[in-house]
Every structure is written in structure tokens, then in C-alpha cells.
Amino acid sequence: xxxxxxxxxxxxxxxxxxxxxxxxxxxxxxxxxxxxxxxxxxxxxxxxxxxxxxxxxxxxxxxxxxxxxxxxxxxxxxxxxxxxxxxxxxxxxxxxxxxxxxxxxxxxxxxxxxxxxxxxxxxxxxxxxxxxxxxxxxxxxxxxxxxxxxxxxxxxxxxxxxxxxxxxxxxxxxxxxxxxxxxxxxxxxxxxxxxxxxxxxxxxxxxxxxxxxxxxxxxxxxxxxxxxxxxxxxxxxxxxxxxxxxxxxxxxxxxxxxxxxxxxxxxxx
Numbered sequence: 001x002x003x004x005x006x007x008x009x010x011x012x013x014x015x016x017x018x019x020x021x022x023x024x025x026x027x028x029x030x031x032x033x034x035x036x037x038x039x040x041x042x043x044x045x046x047x048x049x050x051x052x053x054x055x056x057x058x059x060x061x062x063x064x065x066x067x068x069x070x071x072x073x074x075x076x077x078x079x080x081x082x083x084x085x086x087x088x089x090x091x092x093x094x095x096x097x098x099x100x101x102x103x104x105x106x107x108x109x110x111x112x113x114x115x116x117x118x119x120x121x122x123x124x125x126x127x128x129x130x131x132x133x134x135x136x137x138x139x140x141x142x143x144x145x146x147x148x149x150x151x152x153x154x155x156x157x158x159x160x161x162x163x164x165x166x167x168x169x170x171x172x173x174x175x176x177x178x179x180x181x182x183x184x185x186x187x188x189x190x191x192x193x194x195x196x197x198x199x200x201x202x203x204x205x206x207x208x209x210x211x212x213x214x215x216x217x218x219x220x221x222x223x224x225x226x227x228x229x230x231x232x233x234x235x236x237x238x239x240x241x242x243x244x245x246x247x248x249x250x251x252x253x254x255x256x257x258x259x260x261x262x263x264x265x266x267x268x269x
Contacts, residue, residue: 003028004028005026005027005028005038005039005040006026006039007026008219009219009222010058010212010215010216010218010219011055011056011057011058011215012053012055013053013054013055013056013218013251014054014222014261014262015222016262017262018053021045021047021051022043022044022045022047022051022053022089023042023043023044023045024041024042024043025041025042025043025138026039026040026042027039027040027041027042027138027142028040029098029145029146029149030146030150032150033146033150035161035164036100036101036104036105036107036108037098037099037100037101037104037149038060038099038101038104039099040097040098040099040141040142040145041095041096041097041099042094042095042096042097042138042141042142043095043097044093044094044095045089045092045093045094046092047089047090047092050088050090051089051090052086052087052089053086053089054084054085054086054251055084055085055087056085056211056215056250056251057080057081057082057085057211058080058099058102058211058215059080059102059167059201059202059203059207059208059211060080060099060100060102060104060105061077061078061104061109061113061116061202062077062078062097062099062100063075063076063077063078063097063123064076064077064078064095064097064098065095065096065097065132065133065134066093066094066095066134067093067134067135069091069093073132073133073134073135074122075122075123075127075128076121076123077109077116077120077121077123078119078120079113079115079116079117079118079119079120079121079202080113080116080117080201080202080203081118082117082118082203083118084251084252094134095134096133096134096141096144096145098145101164101167101168102163102164102168102171102201102208103160103164103200103201104160104164106157106160106163106199107155107156107157107160108149108152108154112199113198113199113200113201114198114199114202114203116202117202127148127152128148129151131144131147131148132144133145133148159199159200162196162200163197163199163200163201166182166186166193166196166205167197167201167208169182170182170205170208170209170212174234174235174236175236176209177236178209179193179194179204179205179206179209182205190205193205213235213236213237213246214246214247214250216235217231217235217243217247217255218247218250218251218258221255221258221259222262226259228240228243228244228255228256243255
């Protein structure tokens with residue numbers, strides 16, 4: 001079992017700026033929740049001027065608690081976001097968020113997760129039950145999240161376990177480029193995988209493959225200078241132009257323009 005939360009910056013645009021201007025941390029949930037929950041993410045800020053952050057969402061549901069400067073908290077469920085997410089932070093505040101594994105919210109929601117895709121819904125007061133996950137120390141905030149999710153009483157399901165394993169395979173195995181290949185590898189059909197992913201993850205497997213590839217390209221751009229043609233081949237794109245089209249469609253600017261915009265000197269080929 002993992003001892004540390006994931007340390008990559010996948011999906012976060014200009015991660016160095018985020019870490020410089022606000023307090024961003026990741027924590028693991030209680031052991032009983034780790035089959036379903038990827039990590040908790042905590043953010044706090046005291047800003048003299050507005051701060052805008054952009055994120056290309058993972059194929060995952062988030063439960064988000066936000067505290068404003070007046071101390072009041074809001075709570076919502078955010079379905080898988082298909083579009084680039086933008087948020088502007090002002091003054092003081094904090095967020096305590098739960099990022100579920102792709103498919104991991106299904107045992108809590110107990111309905112097709114596609115119902116949530118692209119939307120945000122207030123979390124029922126009965127579920128929150130007076131807890132304040134944005135208050136206190138990091139340990140206290142994580143304990144409040146643990147208590148809330150454990151009280152939700154997730155129901156294990158073999159279909160959930162299968163969908164989570166397939167989504168993780170897509171994430172870590174760059175050789176997974178086509179849904180029909182993935183189906184053959186597991187002795188099933190593309191039609192069944194489509195139904196499974198829509199029910200459990202909220203989006204289809206082809207969308208998951210494409211999103212993880214673009215996120216990988218974004219993360220590479222934030223590191224050392226990138227050979228875009230080589231990266232395109234490594235990620236399974238038809239050619240560099242194909243990578244550029246998908247990257248630009250996802251975040252609105254080309255890979256080289258994004259690399260130049262980062263909070264560091266950028267040099268790309």
C-alpha cells in the first residue's frame with residue numbers, strides 16, 4: 001500500500017506558480033479509503049491580488065469543500081470535467097478536496113457516474129453532518145474527510161474494481177493507445193468497455209486515453225526542454241502535428257507557447 005500521495009503535476013498548468021503563490025499540499029486518506037480515493041488536496045491562500053489557476057481535469061470525481069474569508073464553508077461534488085477548469089482565488093480562504101480514483105466514486109454515489117460528468121452539485125447537508133473539513137490543522141482536516149467518507153459507507157462492487165484497474169492500466173501503460181486493443185487484451189468488447197466506463201468512471205475509455213496523453217505532454221512541457229516529435233511518437237500520436245492539435249484543443253495554446261508561458265526560463269525544440 002502506498003505510503004506517500006502521488007507527486008506528479010499532471011493536469012496542473014504552471015505548477016511552479018501554484019506552489020509559489022498558494023499553500024498546496026497532498027495527503028493520503030485512511031487506509032480503508034485508499035481503494036477508492038487517490039488523495040486529499042489542501043490549499044490555503046492569503047492574496048494581495050487575484051490568483052487564477054487552470055487545471056485540465058483528471059478522469060475523476062472530486063468532492064470539494066471551500067472556506068471563504070468569512071469562515072463559511074461550501075461543499076460540492078464535481079463530476080469529471082471535460083473542459084479546462086479555471087478558478088480565481090481572492091483575499092483569504094482554503095479548500096479541502098478529495099480526488100477519487102477514476103471509478104472510485106461509484107461505490108459512494110451508487111448511480112451511473114456519467115450523471116455527474118461536466119457538472120457540479122451541492123453536497124447534501126445530511127452527508128456533511130456538521131463536519132468542517134476546511135477548519136483546523138492538516139491532520140484535523142484529513143480526519144474530518146476520513147470520517148465523512150467512511151460514514152458514507154461505500155459499497156464494494158466487482159465492476160468498480162474492474163473499471164479502476166483498467167483506468168489505472170491506461171494511466172501507467174503508454175502502450176494502451178486504442179480501446180479495441182485494450183478490449184482484446186482483456187478478452188472483452190469495446191461496447192462493454194464503453195458501458196462499463198460510462199457507468200463507473202463517467203466518461204468513455206477513449207476519452208480517458210486521450211486525456212492522460214495530453215496531461216503527460218503538459219507535464220513534460222513543465223520540465224526539461226522537450227523534443228516534441230519524439231514525445232509525440234512516445235505517446236502514440238500519429239505525428240507531432242497530431243500532438244499539437246490535441247494539446248491546443250485541450251488548453252487553448254500550442255505546446256511551445258505553453259512552455260514559453262511557464263514561470264521559468266523555457267527552451268523547447
